[in-house]
Amino acid sequence: MLLSSGAEAVIYIEELMGRKLIRKIRPRKGYRVSELDEKLRRSRTRKEARLIHTARMGGVNAPAVIDVHEDQLVMEFVEGKRLDVFLKENEGEEKRVMKELGEQVAKMHISGVVHNDLTVVNIIVGKKVYIIDFGLGEFSRSLEDRAVDIFVLLKSLRASVPEKEGIVKDFFSGYSILPDYENVLGRVKEIEKRGRYRVESG
Numbered sequence: 001m002l003l004s005s006g007a008e009a010v011i012y013i014e015e016l017m018g019r020k021l022i023r024k025i026r027p028r029k030g031y032r033v034s035e036l037d038e039k040l041r042r043s044r045t046r047k048e049a050r051l052i053h054t055a056r057m058g059g060v061n062a063p064a065v066i067d068v069h070e071d072q073l074v075m076e077f078v079e080g081k082r083l084d085v086f087l088k089e090n091e092g093e094e095k096r097v098m099k100e101l102g103e104q105v106a107k108m109h110i111s112g113v114v115h116n117d118l119t120v121v122n123i124i125v126g127k128k129v130y131i132i133d134f135g136l137g138e139f140s141r142s143l144e145d146r147a148v149d150i151f152v153l154l155k156s157l158r159a160s161v162p163e164k165e166g167i168v169k170d171f172f173s174g175y176s177i178l179p180d181y182e183n184v185l186g187r188v189k190e191i192e193k194r195g196r197y198r199v200e201s202g
Contacts, residue, residue: 008135013077020077021066024048024135041071044135051113051134059109059126060104061130080126080170084160087167098167102174105149114145119156120194123165133158145178150175154188 002008003011013024023029024039028034048070051178067074080086088121088194101123108115108131115122116136124130138145154168161167175181 001133014074020079020180022071022075022077024075026071038071042163045071045073046181048137049133051137051139052147054111054139055131055134056107056115059127060113061132063130063132078124078126078130078132080124080130082120083125083129084120084157086125087161087164091109093169094164094167097125097129098170102171103177104129104131104174104176104181105153105171106175106181109146109149109184110139112139112141114140114153116145116149117170118149118153120160121156143183143187146184147191150188151191154155 001013003013005011007024008026009175010025010027012025014021014023026045028041029037032040046068049065049190052065055123063075063078065075068152078111083097085123085186086097090097105118113134115131116138118131122131122133124132135138140146146188153171157164157167157171175184178184
């Protein structure tokens with residue numbers, strides 16, 4: 001069953017022996033030379049699998065990779081609700097969930113993985129807090145890259161659940177397990193200032 005279809009991937013839900021799975025397929029790009037397109041789709045699929053494996057080895061709750069074949073990635077299906085939906089429907093759970101999310105993002109960054117699309121859409125809350133869809137991720141320990149991850153998340157939270165006061169503080173209470181937490185936080189503030197300047201000067 002088709003779950004979603006975008007420019008970068010088509011996602012299907014399948015079932016195998018009573019177990020729900022996700023099949024992610026990178027579609028062909030007609031504007032690219034066929035040989036190059038195939039090579040890129042395969043390499044990006046393998047890279048995403050490596051990113052997920054590395055994050056999981058570092059203690060991150062991410063979907064287990066079941067199979068990697070050419071431009072297709074088969075993963076376990078994560079049961080739960082999108083972060084913004086969960087926060088709106090579960091009053092009183094914000095502190096616990098946001099602190100756990102902070103810890104998960106810190107573990108991801110400690111592992112040397114940055115997500116590059118860390119929005120509420122890619123965070124699922126079920127029995128645990130899960131980070132999904134590493135399709136735009138990179139291997140990086142750059143202060144800037146980690147700060148951009150946090151900046152994108154904060155922007156997404158402010159847009160989707162602006163009424164939830166205090167959740168940013170709860171997130172950072174979990175994220176503070178990162179050894180150079182203060183440096184990342186300082187860079188996030190710099191990025192926010194840059195953003196305001198670009199808006200005001202435009």
